[in-house]
Amino acid sequence: MIRLLAVAFAVVLSAAPVLIMPVPAVAVIALVGLLLATVGVAALWRWPVTAAACVFLADYAASLWVAAGPVNVAGAAGFGLALLFMLESVDLARLVRRAAVEGAVIGSHLGRWSGFGAATLLAAALAVALASALATPMPSAIAPLLAAGSALGVMTTIAVIFTRVASSRRSAGR
Amino acid sequence: MTGRVTPLGFSVLAVAGCALSLAVLSARPELFVAALPLLLALVPLALRAPALDHRIAHEVSRARVLEGESVTVTVTVQARASIALLELLGPLPAGSVVVSGRHRAAMALRAGQTGRWSYEVRFEGRGAHDMGTIAVRVRDRFGIRAWEQRHVDPKPVRVYPHIALLRSLPRPAHARASVGDYVSSVLGEGIEPGDIRQFAPGDRIKQVNWRASLRLGKLYVTQHQRERNADVVLMLDTLAEGGRAPDTTLDWSVRAGASLATAYLARRDRGLIHWVKPGSGRAQYERLADALAWADVVFTYVAKDLAVVPPRVLPPQAVVIAITPLLDPRFTRATLDLAARGFDLVVLVVSPVEVTRRALAPSPTIDLACRLWTLDRRARLAELHRQGVAVLEWSPPEPLELALAGARRPRPRLVAAG
Numbered sequence: 001m002i003r004l005l006a007v008a009f010a011v012v013l014s015a016a017p018v019l020i021m022p023v024p025a026v027a028v029i030a031l032v033g034l035l036l037a038t039v040g041v042a043a044l045w046r047w048p049v050t051a052a053a054c055v056f057l058a059d060y061a062a063s064l065w066v067a068a069g070p071v072n073v074a075g076a077a078g079f080g081l082a083l084l085f086m087l088e089s090v091d092l093a094r095l096v097r098r099a100a101v102e103g104a105v106i107g108s109h110l111g112r113w114s115g116f117g118a119a120t121l122l123a124a125a126l127a128v129a130l131a132s133a134l135a136t137p138m139p140s141a142i143a144p145l146l147a148a149g150s151a152l153g154v155m156t157t158i159a160v161i162f163t164r165v166a167s168s169r170r171s172a173g174r
Numbered sequence: 175m176t177g178r179v180t181p182l183g184f185s186v187l188a189v190a191g192c193a194l195s196l197a198v199l200s201a202r203p204e205l206f207v208a209a210l211p212l213l214l215a216l217v218p219l220a221l222r223a224p225a226l227d228h229r230i231a232h233e234v235s236r237a238r239v240l241e242g243e244s245v246t247v248t249v250t251v252q253a254r255a256s257i258a259l260l261e262l263l264g265p266l267p268a269g270s271v272v273v274s275g276r277h278r279a280a281m282a283l284r285a286g287q288t289g290r291w292s293y294e295v296r297f298e299g300r301g302a303h304d305m306g307t308i309a310v311r312v313r314d315r316f317g318i319r320a321w322e323q324r325h326v327d328p329k330p331v332r333v334y335p336h337i338a339l340l341r342s343l344p345r346p347a348h349a350r351a352s353v354g355d356y357v358s359s360v361l362g363e364g365i366e367p368g369d370i371r372q373f374a375p376g377d378r379i380k381q382v383n384w385r386a387s388l389r390l391g392k393l394y395v396t397q398h399q400r401e402r403n404a405d406v407v408l409m410l411d412t413l414a415e416g417g418r419a420p421d422t423t424l425d426w427s428v429r430a431g432a433s434l435a436t437a438y439l440a441r442r443d444r445g446l447i448h449w450v451k452p453g454s455g456r457a458q459y460e461r462l463a464d465a466l467a468w469a470d471v472v473f474t475y476v477a478k479d480l481a482v483v484p485p486r487v488l489p490p491q492a493v494v495i496a497i498t499p500l501l502d503p504r505f506t507r508a509t510l511d512l513a514a515r516g517f518d519l520v521v522l523v524v525s526p527v528e529v530t531r532r533a534l535a536p537s538p539t540i541d542l543a544c545r546l547w548t549l550d551r552r553a554r555l556a557e558l559h560r561q562g563v564a565v566l567e568w569s570p571p572e573p574l575e576l577a578l579a580g581a582r583r584p585r586p587r588l589v590a591a592g
Contacts (some may be wrong), residue, residue: 050185054192057208061196064204076204080211083189091182091317095261099278100291105259108282112258112315120211127210131203144201151194151206154213158187161219165179165319 002093002106003041006049009086010037013056016079021063029059041090044097049090053083077124081117088113179219183318186212215316226312226321227254228283232264234305234329241336241420241429244273244296249308251290253283261311262291267303267331269420270295297333299420300428302464305329334463335425335432338574343437344520344564346404346493368399405489406438407517411498411505417529423499426570427524430497432463433574493518499526500554513563522577523555525569 014030014037033055040048060079092109135143190212197205228251235246247264264277275293283289297303306328312321370386373393381395408431415424488494494517496509513519531544558565568577 046181046185050188053185053189057189057192057196057205060208061200061202061205064202065200071203073204073207076207077210079204080193080208083193083208084186084211084215087182087185087189088317091180091185095259095317096280098276099261099280100276100293101279102281102289105280105282108258116211116214116316120214123214124207124210128203128207144198147201147206148198151198155191155194158190158213158216158219161216162179162183162187165177165219 002089002096003044006041006086006089006093007038009082009089010034010041010052010056012082013037013053013079013086014059016075016082017056017059017063020060020069021067023066026059026063026066029055029062033059037086041093044090044094046090046094049087053087056083071128073124073128074121077121081120085113177319177321180313180317180320182316183216183219186215186318190216215318218314218316219319226257228252228257228260228312229254230262230308230310230325232306232308232325232327232329234331237330238332238334239297240334241297241300243333244294245305245331246292246294247277247305248290248292249279250288251281251283252288253285256285257281257283257312258315259313259317260289261313263309263311264293265303265305265307265329266295267297267301267305269299269301270297270303272296297331299425300333300335303331303333305331332464335429337436338429338433340433340437340575340578342575342578343434344493344495344566344578346406346491346518366399367396369397370394371397404438405492406434407488407492407494408434409494409496409498409512411496411500411502413502413505414499416499416501416526416533418533421529421532421570423501423524423526423529423570426529426568427497427499430522430524430568430574434495434497435463488512488517491518493520495520495522497522497524499524500551501526506554506558509558509563510561513561520564520566521558523551523565523567525551525567527551528569528571 011034014034017026018030020026033052036048036052036055040046040050040052088109092106096105138146190209193205193209193212197203197209230249230251232247232249235248236243239245249262249264251260251262253260260281260283262279262281264279266272266277273294273296275291277293277295279291281289281291295305306326308325310323310325313319370383371394373382373387373395377395381397383394383396386394410427410431412424415422417423417425419425494512496505496512496519498505498509498521500506500521500523509519509521525548527544527548531540534540555565555567566577568574
């Protein structure tokens with residue numbers, strides 16, 4: 001059942017770019033992503049699913065760039081949630097394979113995902129509102145640099161956190 | 175408890191990085207929004223680790239079992255704080271199989287809730303195992319971070335070899351002074367009639383043999399043979415083995431050793447195996463079974479033989495039962511050496527042919543090789559026979575009783591004097 005859920009998320013992720021920009025190139029990339037995701041879900045391997053998520057993202061970015069349509073915040077948040085839940089569901093399927101599972105495990109995960117989805121939509125709305133407020137007085141020449149700097153800052157922060165967690169693990173191991 | 179980022183965390187980080195990079199390259203805000211849930215899922219990494227408070231207890235239904243029997247492992251987890259996901263990996267020793275349930279479990283527990291999980295493990299082969307370690311992994315709510323620990327509460331389980339009931343056993347040629355089940359050559363109190371002699375002052379009336387007295391015209395009394403016990407040395411060949419576990423020649427040898435030990439101890443004989451101190455009774459059986467559970471073939475560059483055994487280590491006048499597949503010439507030399515030293519020796523040869531054949535895929539070549547091997551072994555057994563060693567050949571899985579049926583040796587009796 002969890003694998004079906006992962007496949008359902010993969011289908012949604014492959015269909016979203018095609019719906020935005022229905023051209024053969026986008027459909028072919030979506031199919032490649034779907035194939036990778038199917039292999040990952042069937043074999044419960046993590047790397048094909050991660051690769052499929054990146055392919056879906058590239059396909060989504062390409063379709064948005066080519067279509068050049070209006071910004072759809074809810075759709076983008078839904079796409080991000082589907083990416084996260086696809087990764088999570090494959091991980092959960094790996095975890096419960098050949099294990100005695102209490103019924104509460106799946107139920108509590110689904111409940112948690114629902115709450116997280118609602119919270120993410122709220123956070124996305126707030127972030128977009130904040131970004132709109134900041135974008136108005138900002139010169140257009142600085143915006144790309146600020147976006148790139150922010151992205152780099154976020155990734156650096158996360159990398160530092162990862163390093164800290166890893167180093168605390170090493171020290172605990174000693 | 176050791177905390178670490180799970181592989182899922184790295185996957186989420188990779189996808190989030192990809193989303194942010196594409197967002198900058200394509201200058202589309204949707205991709206920043208798409209990266210948001212992935213980044214939010216990573217936020218717990220920056221927070222302090224939650225207080226993980228749970229108590230694990232586990233029980234194993236039996237500490238001693240026979241081969242082929244099973245034990246039930248029951249694990250109880252009591253959560254004092256809420257646990258998003260708890261993974262447990264129960265003990266599954268080598269050579270055992272799960273017959274019901276699973277030895278891995280996943281549970282989500284609320285604060286104060288107790289989770290219980292059990293599974294049944296069957297042991298195919300003998301051995302001594304510790305079923306006291308449970309690997310525990312607690313995950314956070316998004317599975318990004320995990321804490322691992324080992325719950326250790328020693329639960330030793332000893333798997334004793336299967337015991338076959340034996341009625342006929344190799345009889346010792348010499349008995350000890352203690353009371354037992356063997357009819358000894360010494361005359362005295364007993365049940366078995368041994369000799370007839372003329373009545374002498376002090377003899378009791380109930381000992382008078384009336385039939386002989388009437389026939390010979392004088393009073394004759396019946397003398398009885400004393401019932402005594404014996405020393406039995408079981409010598410196990412662990413130098414080499416053939417076949418596939420749990421049915422190697424060593425496994426069958428151990429089963430034979432355990433069956434013989436049980437049968438001899440039931441007759442109040444003293445048993446000695448693998449340098450276990452001699453003794454008798456139930457406690458001695460436990461000692462012997464423990465020693466047998468550990469028996470294994472160990473590779474070593476030290477070439478030992480029985481020449482290093484001091485002569486007084488083996489009890490004098492003991493019957494030595496050597497259990498061997500005769501795969502290693504050192505053991506053959508050792509048995510011949512014991513026979514030469516005057517021990518009452520019986521060699522129980524566990525044939526490796528059938529157990530090896532069962533371990534291999536059937537083919538005409540294998541059949542031919544096994545037939546040639548059988549002929550070669552027959553020639554070697556005949557050679558042992560010629561050298562005066564009592565040899566019993568046992569081809570597992572046929573019953574041990576069949577092989578021992580040929581072990582009936584003439585009972586020593588005193589020739590009636592005068």
